[in-house]
Amino acid sequence: MNVVLEINADRLLEDLKRLRTFGAAGPGVVRLALSSIDIESRNWLAGRMTEAGLDAMVDGVGTVFGRSRKSGPVLLIGSHTDTQPTGGWLDGAMGVIYGLEIARALSESDDLSHLAVDVASWIDEEGTFSAFLGSRSFVGQRVEESIRSAQNREGLRLQDALERAGLSGRPRVRLEAARHRAYLEPHIEQGGRLENAGKSIGVVATIVGIHEVRLRFTGQRNHAGTTPLSIRRDAGAALVCFIQRMNEAFRQLADADTVWTVGRIELDPGSLSVVPGQADMHLQFRDANTTRLHAMEVKLTELVRDFNAEGGVSVQLARLSEPEEPVTMNAELRAHVARAADAVAPGQWMQMPSGASHDAQVIAPHLPSCMVFVPSIGGISHDFIEDTNEEDIVRGCRVAGLAAVSILKELWGTPS
Amino acid sequence: MNVVLEINADRLLEDLKRLRTFGAAGPGVVRLALSSIDIESRNWLAGRMTEAGLDAMVDGVGTVFGRSRKSGPVLLIGSHTDTQPTGGWLDGAMGVIYGLEIARALSESDDLSHLAVDVASWIDEEGTFSAFLGSRSFVGQRVEESIRSAQNREGLRLQDALERAGLSGRPRVRLEAARHRAYLEPHIEQGGRLENAGKSIGVVATIVGIHEVRLRFTGQRNHAGTTPLSIRRDAGAALVCFIQRMNEAFRQLADADTVWTVGRIELDPGSLSVVPGQADMHLQFRDANTTRLHAMEVKLTELVRDFNAEGGVSVQLARLSEPEEPVTMNAELRAHVARAADAVAPGQWMQMPSGASHDAQVIAPHLPSCMVFVPSIGGISHDFIEDTNEEDIVRGCRVAGLAAVSILKELWGTPS
Numbered sequence: 001m002n003v004v005l006e007i008n009a010d011r012l013l014e015d016l017k018r019l020r021t022f023g024a025a026g027p028g029v030v031r032l033a034l035s036s037i038d039i040e041s042r043n044w045l046a047g048r049m050t051e052a053g054l055d056a057m058v059d060g061v062g063t064v065f066g067r068s069r070k071s072g073p074v075l076l077i078g079s080h081t082d083t084q085p086t087g088g089w090l091d092g093a094m095g096v097i098y099g100l101e102i103a104r105a106l107s108e109s110d111d112l113s114h115l116a117v118d119v120a121s122w123i124d125e126e127g128t129f130s131a132f133l134g135s136r137s138f139v140g141q142r143v144e145e146s147i148r149s150a151q152n153r154e155g156l157r158l159q160d161a162l163e164r165a166g167l168s169g170r171p172r173v174r175l176e177a178a179r180h181r182a183y184l185e186p187h188i189e190q191g192g193r194l195e196n197a198g199k200s201i202g203v204v205a206t207i208v209g210i211h212e213v214r215l216r217f218t219g220q221r222n223h224a225g226t227t228p229l230s231i232r233r234d235a236g237a238a239l240v241c242f243i244q245r246m247n248e249a250f251r252q253l254a255d256a257d258t259v260w261t262v263g264r265i266e267l268d269p270g271s272l273s274v275v276p277g278q279a280d281m282h283l284q285f286r287d288a289n290t291t292r293l294h295a296m297e298v299k300l301t302e303l304v305r306d307f308n309a310e311g312g313v314s315v316q317l318a319r320l321s322e323p324e325e326p327v328t329m330n331a332e333l334r335a336h337v338a339r340a341a342d343a344v345a346p347g348q349w350m351q352m353p354s355g356a357s358h359d360a361q362v363i364a365p366h367l368p369s370c371m372v373f374v375p376s377i378g379g380i381s382h383d384f385i386e387d388t389n390e391e392d393i394v395r396g397c398r399v400a401g402l403a404a405v406s407i408l409k410e411l412w413g414t415p416s
Numbered sequence: 417m418n419v420v421l422e423i424n425a426d427r428l429l430e431d432l433k434r435l436r437t438f439g440a441a442g443p444g445v446v447r448l449a450l451s452s453i454d455i456e457s458r459n460w461l462a463g464r465m466t467e468a469g470l471d472a473m474v475d476g477v478g479t480v481f482g483r484s485r486k487s488g489p490v491l492l493i494g495s496h497t498d499t500q501p502t503g504g505w506l507d508g509a510m511g512v513i514y515g516l517e518i519a520r521a522l523s524e525s526d527d528l529s530h531l532a533v534d535v536a537s538w539i540d541e542e543g544t545f546s547a548f549l550g551s552r553s554f555v556g557q558r559v560e561e562s563i564r565s566a567q568n569r570e571g572l573r574l575q576d577a578l579e580r581a582g583l584s585g586r587p588r589v590r591l592e593a594a595r596h597r598a599y600l601e602p603h604i605e606q607g608g609r610l611e612n613a614g615k616s617i618g619v620v621a622t623i624v625g626i627h628e629v630r631l632r633f634t635g636q637r638n639h640a641g642t643t644p645l646s647i648r649r650d651a652g653a654a655l656v657c658f659i660q661r662m663n664e665a666f667r668q669l670a671d672a673d674t675v676w677t678v679g680r681i682e683l684d685p686g687s688l689s690v691v692p693g694q695a696d697m698h699l700q701f702r703d704a705n706t707t708r709l710h711a712m713e714v715k716l717t718e719l720v721r722d723f724n725a726e727g728g729v730s731v732q733l734a735r736l737s738e739p740e741e742p743v744t745m746n747a748e749l750r751a752h753v754a755r756a757a758d759a760v761a762p763g764q765w766m767q768m769p770s771g772a773s774h775d776a777q778v779i780a781p782h783l784p785s786c787m788v789f790v791p792s793i794g795g796i797s798h799d800f801i802e803d804t805n806e807e808d809i810v811r812g813c814r815v816a817g818l819a820a821v822s823i824l825k826e827l828w829g830t831p832s
Contacts, residue, residue, distance in 0.1 A: 223795075228672065234677070236681065270680045
């Protein structure tokens with residue numbers, strides 16, 4: 001691999017830092033999808049795309065799309081620039097600016113200026129109104145229902161937010177099968193695996209699947225002074241006991257990347273002097289392997305059945321959302337990214353799952369997709385202090401750029 | 417014990433049912449201390465006391481006090497007529513009406529009309545403003561600070577509630593050492609021990625002590641998808657693990673009457689996709705034995721120390737209230753009650769601790785005190801459906817009446 005794409009590190013970092021000023025909050029960013037500051041940032045981004053020679057637009061749902069004017073097969077590079085309520089400056093934003101920089105670098109190259117890259121900032125990846133709205137609209141999922149009914153935390157309807165931003169009437173960008181041949185999403189890792197392993201690049205193999213359930217324990221509310229332990233039906237104590245059993249059972253099924261999280265526990269009535277009559281827990285489990293996810297689901301059902309068979313406190317299992325199945329990245333694209341990583345950062349990269357969700361999982365069923373990660377300092381994300389070393393940011397862009405060239409050359413039939 | 421005190425069962429039950437109409441809510445009662453309906457009920461109660469030949473008043477904090485006009489040693493019989501926000505009809509009320517009925521029955525008796533009983537309905541046992549306000553004021557505790565600063569849930573200050581009820585300027589009834597020689601508090605059990613044991617009368621040996629603490633676990637908030645279990649510092653998982661260890665340790669120290677309750681758990685931020693960075697639990701433990709309570713406290717401190725020594729998630733222990741130490745009932749008075757129980761309900765009574773708090777624990781350090789319990793159906797209290805069989809109510813009053821006669825005769829030096 002002897003092609004070199006000249007990434008302009010200063011320009012890359014300047015654009016990232018400029019984008020950070022839209023909604024800046026200390027070191028972090030508050031730029032919720034379709035807020036006025038988000039719309040400002042989208043107009044700025046569209047301007048930067050135009051300066052880069054792309055045909056740029058903010059589409060009918062808010063996605064910023066920079067369309068290459070070049071002919072031939074197109075690599076789509078994208079991510080998102082909306083943030084969490086207490087967001088970091090790189091989550092999503094970095095991948096979008098990588099796309100912009102790679103498009104510019106290709107145009108400036110004597111040998112590579114024929115290679116076409118479209119750049120996207122998908123709207124509302126974070127789900128302020130409706131998660132993955134931009135990428136879902138792009139691949140042709142029906143989003144009308146979301147637009148009509150989704151609301152943000154303040155009760156503002158998505159439809160009204162789009163109206164207010166002047167986007168309602170606009171066309172929505174759609175996947176063009178003959179044109180779009182591959183999707184690359186660069187992103188910060190948002191976890192601590194790379195840092196712990198001492199690596200600087202992650203080549204994503206799979207985006208993990210997610211199951212989310214609620215377990216509700218029903219016992220008998222009672223006076224905490226006058227009710228002996230022997231006759232209590234304490235829903236909270238039952239919940240704690242269930243978690244123990246579940247942890248033991250899941251450990252038997254798990255590998256090193258399997259995760260499960262009890263993120264919420266509520267005891268009713270929640271008073272010092274009252275034995276809880278009801279207890280709820282929210283459980284999420286994630287894995288890259290569909291078979292394992294289903295085995296965990298089956299085990300959970302068994303644990304619930306056994307628990308209920310014992311009498312005393314009863315437990316009911318309910319889904320909190322439709323399960324998201326794991327999404328495997330395209331093997332050929334992954335190989336391009338791995339080769340690029342090995343060229344730029346020999347010995348410093350690793351294959352890994354993505355524990356977080358990304359627009360790539362929406363796009364992958366419709367377009368061969370891949371992802372590349374750079375380390376998050378301390379593994380911290382969705383927090384104002386989220387950060388990545390500048391040299392890691394620049395290195396990641398070099399890997400993404402090299403992978404882009406390699407993918408596009410193969411699409412042209414001129415592999416390097 | 418051949419004395420018989422003629423309890424008028426119809427009159428007893430009629431008064432209880434009349435009192436139930438003040439604040440009736442279905443089968444239950446909402447009669448929060450110093451609410452307008454509570455004041456109405458107090459005026460009615462004072463009227464009934466006057467009809468019974470007592471000098472009755474509602475005092476400067478709201479306690480209804482019926483003072484015997486007889487000379488000689490006085491037995492004080494009391495409890496409370498204020499209720500929980502969703503209260504039952506007997507919690508407190510029963511003991512007060514027992515006192516009223518016993519005072520009437522004594523006056524109507526040819527042989528016993530010289531025996532003097534004062535009757536009290538202590539204000540705010542339930543702590544709408546300040547728990548045990550009436551009994552605390554009676555025994556001479558300083559309640560000025562409570563009157564100035566205590567508020568109900570709606571933010572109404574106790575001082576203003578007293579003003580509004582026209583009570584502010586009134587004298588407050590006080591314990592008279594030369595006059596008041598013993599205190600008897602009849603009450604519903606509020607638990608299921610009597611019912612489970614098939615008994616109809618409980619002779620209270622001790623009112624249990626109560627310790628209330630908060631345990632705060634501090635870990636690291638993290639993304640629930642990208643953070644492997646191996647590097648998590650999950651405050652919620654640590655809390656669950658701690659409860660297991662605590663349950664095991666407390667089981668070693670406990671007897672059949674020891675209780676401990678985790679009534680509240682809060683995970684922060686409480687989101688499905690976030691590893692909890694902080695977790696709080698509220699723990700209450702009760703026991704009749706001071707030594708055991710202290711052993712539990714010491715064990716808890718050890719568990720906390722050991723947990724922190726392991727690294728990872730840290731835990732801090734904080735008191736939620738001043739510990740209430742167990743209060744032992746006066747042995748001689750208890751013997752009177754036990755003999756009365758055995759006379760009225762041979763083989764159907766038992767000695768037992770009170771798991772709940774009562775005004776008797778405030779009064780006991782100042783005046784020899786005892787309590788008698790009747791069963792609660794299903795062990796349910798602090799609930800609209802709280803109830804006791806009418807025959808148990810009447811039987812309880814017969815036991816209390818007989819005990820009252822026995823105690824007073826001994827005070828007169830003419831034991832039966």
